[in-house]
Amino acid sequence: MSDTRRLSGAGTRPWLGIHRALVCAAVLATPLAGPLTACTEGRPTVRVGSKSFTESYILGEIVADVIERAGEARVERRLGLGGTGITYRAVASGDIDLYPEYTGTLSQAILEDPAATTVEDIRRGLHGTGLTIGDSLGFNNTYALAVRREMSERLGLRALSDLERHPELEAAFSSGFTDREDGWPGLKRHYGLELAGVRVMEHALTYEALAAGEVDVIDIYSTDGKLERLDLAILEDDRRFFPDYQAVLLVREDFIERFPRTWRALEDELEGQIDEERMSRLNALADLDGEGFPQIVAEFFGREETGVRGQSRILADVLHLTGDHLYLVFLSLGVATLVGVPLGIVAARHKELGQVELAAVGVLQTIPSLALLCFMIPLFGIGKLPALVALSLYALLPIVRNTYTGLISIDRQLLEIAGVLGLSRGQRLARIEMPLASVHILSGIKTSAIWTVGTATLAAFIGGGGYGDLIVRGLALDDNTLILAGAVPAALMALVFHGLFELLDRWLIPRGLRKTLSENV
Amino acid sequence: MIRLENVTKAFDDTVAIDDVSTVFEGGRTHVLLGSSGCGKSTLLRLILGLIAADDGVVRIDGQVMEPPTRRALLEKMGYVVQEGGLFPHLTAYGNVSLAAESRAWSEERIRARVDELSALVGFDDDILRLVPTELSGGQRQRVSLMRSLMLDPPILLLDEPLGSLDPLVRADLQLQLRDIFSPLGKTVVLVTHDIREAAIFGHTITLMTEGRIVQRGSFADLSTKPASPFVIAFLNAQRPTEDMRGLV
Numbered sequence: 004m005s006d007t008r009r010l011s012g013a014g015t016r017p018w019l020g021i022h023r024a025l026v027c028a029a030v031l032a033t034p035l036a037g038p039l040t041a042c043t044e045g046r047p048t049v050r051v052g053s054k055s056f057t058e059s060y061i062l063g064e065i066v067a068d069v070i071e072r073a074g075e076a077r078v079e080r081r082l083g084l085g086g087t088g089i090t091y092r093a094v095a096s097g098d099i100d101l102y103p104e105y106t107g108t109l110s111q112a113i114l115e116d117p118a119a120t121t122v123e124d125i126r127r128g129l130h131g132t133g134l135t136i137g138d139s140l141g142f143n144n145t146y147a148l149a150v151r152r153e154m155s156e157r158l159g160l161r162a163l164s165d166l167e168r169h170p171e172l173e174a175a176f177s178s179g180f181t182d183r184e185d186g187w188p189g190l191k192r193h194y195g196l197e198l199a200g201v202r203v204m205e206h207a208l209t210y211e212a213l214a215a216g217e218v219d220v221i222d223i224y225s226t227d228g229k230l231e232r233l234d235l236a237i238l239e240d241d242r243r244f245f246p247d248y249q250a251v252l253l254v255r256e257d258f259i260e261r262f263p264r265t266w267r268a269l270e271d272e273l274e275g276q277i278d279e280e281r282m283s284r285l286n287a288l289a290d291l292d293g294e295g296f297p298q299i300v301a302e303f304f305g306r307e308e309t310g311v312r313g314q315s316r317i318l319a320d321v322l323h324l325t326g327d328h329l330y331l332v333f334l335s336l337g338v339a340t341l342v343g344v345p346l347g348i349v350a351a352r353h354k355e356l357g358q359v360e361l362a363a364v365g366v367l368q369t370i371p372s373l374a375l376l377c378f379m380i381p382l383f384g385i386g387k388l389p390a391l392v393a394l395s396l397y398a399l400l401p402i403v404r405n406t407y408t409g410l411i412s413i414d415r416q417l418l419e420i421a422g423v424l425g426l427s428r429g430q431r432l433a434r435i436e437m438p439l440a441s442v443h444i445l446s447g448i449k450t451s452a453i454w455t456v457g458t459a460t461l462a463a464f465i466g467g468g469g470y471g472d473l474i475v476r477g478l479a480l481d482d483n484t485l486i487l488a489g490a491v492p493a494a495l496m497a498l499v500f501h502g503l504f505e506l507l508d509r510w511l512i513p514r515g516l517r518k519t520l521s522e523n524v
Numbered sequence: 525m526i527r528l529e530n531v532t533k534a535f536d537d538t539v540a541i542d543d544v545s546t547v548f549e550g551g552r553t554h555v556l557l558g559s560s561g562c563g564k565s566t567l568l569r570l571i572l573g574l575i576a577a578d579d580g581v582v583r584i585d586g587q588v589m590e591p592p593t594r595r596a597l598l599e600k601m602g603y604v605v606q607e608g609g610l611f612p613h614l615t616a617y618g619n620v621s622l623a624a625e626s627r628a629w630s631e632e633r634i635r636a637r638v639d640e641l642s643a644l645v646g647f648d649d650d651i652l653r654l655v656p657t658e659l660s661g662g663q664r665q666r667v668s669l670m671r672s673l674m675l676d677p678p679i680l681l682l683d684e685p686l687g688s689l690d691p692l693v694r695a696d697l698q699l700q701l702r703d704i705f706s707p708l709g710k711t712v713v714l715v716t717h718d719i720r721e722a723a724i725f726g727h728t729i730t731l732m733t734e735g736r737i738v739q740r741g742s743f744a745d746l747s748t749k750p751a752s753p754f755v756i757a758f759l760n761a762q763r764p765t766e767d768m769r770g771l772v
Contacts, residue, residue: 416609419574423603424623424671425595434622438613513613515655 046077049262052090052102053082055464056206056479057289058144058226058282062103064296065303066252069272073265081385083475085373085464086179087112089380093466094134094253098384101254105144107246109136109253111185120246133256138274139249142282144226146180146245148190148238150219155236162241163194166220170197174220175213177206185246186222193244207290207481224248226279228286250277289480317488320473325492328469331459332496335391336452339398343451344444346399347406348432361404368400372458376465390459390467397458398451405447409440438513445511449504456497460489470496525550526571526679526711531580533566540566542735543580548728550678553705553712555726557719559758563735564715568683571713572603584679602672606684608664610656616667617652623674641670644704662693669701673708680705682714686721698724719762731755 049070053063063082071078081099084090091113093099110119114128122138129135150160158169166172180186181203190196198220204212209221210229223230223237230237252269259266277285285303288294294302295316301307346364350357367375375397379389413436421435437444463471470489477485509517526548533541540563548554556564569575570582573594582589584597610619617638624634642652645666656664665685672680685701686694702724705712714725722729723743730740739751750756 416605417611420603420605420609421611423572423574423598423601424626425598425675426622426626430626434626435611439611441613513655515612515614515657 047075047261048079049076049101049258049265050079050081050099052084052093052099052466054086054090054102055083055475057228057286058224059103060296060476060479061285061289061299062140062250064300065273066101066103066269068300068304069269070262070265073262073268075262075265081466083463083472083479084385084466085377089377089385089465091253092380093385094255095132096384097255098386098466100258101252103140103250104136104253105248105250106136106139107145107185107248109251110246112183117184117246122249122251125251134253135256135259136251136253137270139251140273141250141275141277142226142279143247143249144224144279144282145240145248146186147223147225147240148174148220149213149223149230149235150238151213151216152234152236154219155238160236160238162239163190163196163244164241166196166198166238167194171199172219173200173202174198174222175202175204175209175218176222177209178203180222190244194242205478207478210481226282226286228283228288228290230283232287232291250282293480293482293484317473317485321470321488321492324468324470324472324489325496327472328456328459328493328496331387331390331394331462331467331469332452332455332500335394335398335459336448336455338391338395339402339451339455340448342395343399343402343447344406347403347444348410350403350407351410357407361407364400364403367396372397372461373464376461376467380465385466387462387467389465390462390469394455394459394462398455401447401450401454402444403447405443405450406440409443409447410436412443413439439516441512442508442516445504445508449501452500452504453497456493456500460493525585526713527583527586528567528570529581529583531567531570531577531582533570533575533577539735541570541577544735544737545580546730546737546740548711548713550711551709552727553714553725555722555729556713556715556732557717557722557726557729557758558732559717562732564732565683566735567732568681568713568715571681572601573597599675600677601679601681602675602677604665604668604672604680604682604685606687607661608656608668610659610664610667610671612656615653615655616647616659616663616670619656619667620652620670620674622671627675637674637676638670641673644673645670646700660693661689662697665689665697669704677710679711680713682712684715684717686718687716695720701725719759731758733758 051063051067051070053059060082063080067078067080070076081093084093084099084102087104087108090099090102090104094102106120106122106125109125110116110128114125116124116128119125119128122136126135148163148166154160159165160169176187181201182188187201200218202212202218206222209218210233212218213221213235214233223235225237229235252273254266285299288299288302289296297316346360350360370378372393376390376393379393383389383392417435417439418431421431426434459467459469460471460474462469463475470493473485473489477483477487477489528544528546531541531544532539542563544563544567556567558564566575570577571584571589573582573589573591576590584600587593587597589597610616611622614622620638620641621634624637629637638652642648647663647666647670651659651663652667654663656667659667668685672682686697689697698721705725712725714721716722716725726743728740729743729746731738731746733754739746739755741749746755747759750759
């Protein structure tokens with residue numbers, strides 16, 4: 004009987020391959036789902052958020068430091084979230100407890116009441132939302148437009164109203180500034196301005212563009228660290244357009260109730276304590292001197308930084324984020340496989356439904372990945388869950404499409420013979436069709452895997468973690484080392500995945516099909 | 525016994541089978557002979573129920589071949605195609621045993637039956653461990669034959685089974701297959717365009733052209749009493765000419 008096993012083991016059940024693949028996917032998906040719901044035991048946790056630009060990071064770290072020292076709660080940092088839309092939803096839904104915000108942003112983008120300019124007005128506006136703000140931290144980080152000093156002198160550009168005479172200039176604005184009523188659209192109307200071109204760019208990159216002469220005007224913040232070092236001229240807001248952007252803490256009222264001592268500490272240590280100059284210097288330490296946040300925070304509080312510094316800290320981050328990243332990739336890939344393969348089978352079985360399905364999955368793919376991530380926030384909040392859902396949706400297309408292609412490209416005669424041999428539909432699928440399509444299906448999963456490794460770097464924008472954390476931080480700080488510390492491991496991981504799938508191919512693809520492949524090459 | 529009654533089948537505007545009625549008696553080997561496109565393969569596919577007739581009926585042992593009866597009727601039929609039609613992802617053993625496995629035969633029973641069939645075609649275990657791409661053309665056809673005989677069906681349908689083999693292997697296998705078939709007592713319908721093959725296998729030869737049967741009889745009948753000038757032309761076309769003999 005051992006002879007039979009030997010014979011059948013090798014050849015008669017290679018369809019096990021696909022079952023193996025599905026089992027792999029399921030196994031990957033299950034235990035990893037645990038950590039999503041864990042992390043709620045022990046000391047109460049305060050989640051501190053921030054947006055993804057230097058100043059917000061620094062304030063977030065400073066806030067976290069104060070809370071940690073107050074000793075009432077453990078701090079979880081959810082720093083570097085994509086933007087106001089994301090941070091506001093996060094604090095409103097309770098995904099984070101507080102984050103640094105600006106009065107101008109609150110009145111314009113959140114309350115949508117431009118008349119609410121003072122801290123009191125805004126507190127009143129927030130009444131009933133479960134949110135409130137503290138007093139100003141002491142500085143006004145307002146928008147301003149800047150040009151190169153050389154150009155300012157050559158063209159006689161001193162104030163915003165001078166721009167009227169130079170419609171030939173080109174601008175690069177950060178995305179928030181381009182869209183907001185208190186940004187470019189309002190400014191344009193208020194001063195009656197026209198510019199030859201307005202490009203939307205990541206804020207940290209606009210300086211490079213300006214310095215390189217690719218654009219002439221950029222939006223800046225009045226506390227930008229680069230102001231003191233780069234030779235820029237700020238255009239005076241001579242017709243008083245930009246509202247106040249006092250830095251404040253936007254906080255959940257239940258946080259103040261639960262941790263009164265912590266809140267008092269924040270008020271005492273931060274409110275009115277940071278002026279423009281001080282903030283600008285802190286920003287410069289990060290943006291220009293490449294100091295890490297722990298050092299900057301230590302410097303702010305006038306103590307010696309004792310923790311790990313520089314390179315070793317980045318290394319620790321990379322190791323920790325590798326786990327994060329793998330978790331995102333494996334789980335979303337597992338889900339996409341478990342959902343995508345059956346969808347591909349359905350598409351191959353039902354011609355019309357199949358076309359609708361493939362079109363729908365294709366449309367999903369046309370949604371920019373960052374936008375897809377943001378769409379998930381109202382449904383799933385911030386953090387890993389929305390990132391996983393978005394990444395799973397994103398990984399679907401290659402898997403569905405390749406399963407479909409693999410199945411419909413099977414030689415019809417073989418299917419007829421399977422019918423003549425009396426195989427039922429289920430047997431035909433499991434023993435003939437899936438194994439014959441396995442080459443296609445696996446290559447679809449491989450494409451998705453490599454793709455997901457890349458896309459998962461965007462998860463950081465909605466607090467999903469992963470290598471993107473370093474990239475987002477690096478972009479905010481204009482720190483190439485940090486960007487590379489995120490991008491290079493991501494690229495390496497993609498390579499490793501490629502290699503792993505080559506090995507997986509050998510294990511999962513039936514021997515007879517591998518032969519065919521190598522002969523065709 | 526296979527009976528066709530006024531069977532007609534058209535693809536788009538082309539009539540592939542034109543009002544054909546005939547009987548393939550049980551226990552004998554019938555050759556469907558004709559040039560490509562004459563409808564002989566279509567006839568085989570109609571018998572298998574792979575396509576449905578536009579008109580007329582196909583009966584297997586008196587039962588009409590139609591969707592509700594097809595599964596049961598297929599139990600009675602084995603099918604071999606040109607180049608074998610083996611599943612490339614399965615070993616020879618896997619191909620042969622598939623039908624029995626799908627019917628949940630025990631491993632012992634499958635093994636015993638495969639051993640019988642291996643003996644019939646002269647294979648050893650080593651060959652059965654190979655995948656189709658590792659087999660020669662002749663071996664593939666023998667595996668395909670084993671697969672079609674696995675459930676011991678009374679009817680065997682072969683569509684140009686030796687069509688893709690080179691002449692020497694082909695001639696060798698023709699004789700071997702005849703010796704394999706004769707003691708089995710199956711109803712065999714073999715489609716070919718090769719007259720020599722027809723002469724070797726056929727108890728009866730059915731010559732077709734343009735979707736119709738031109739003549740039916742033994743090889744001797746066809747060559748001595750041709751029913752039409754087409755029969756003479758067809759038989760002559762594949763005979764070496766006097767001139768060629770001179771060249772050899």
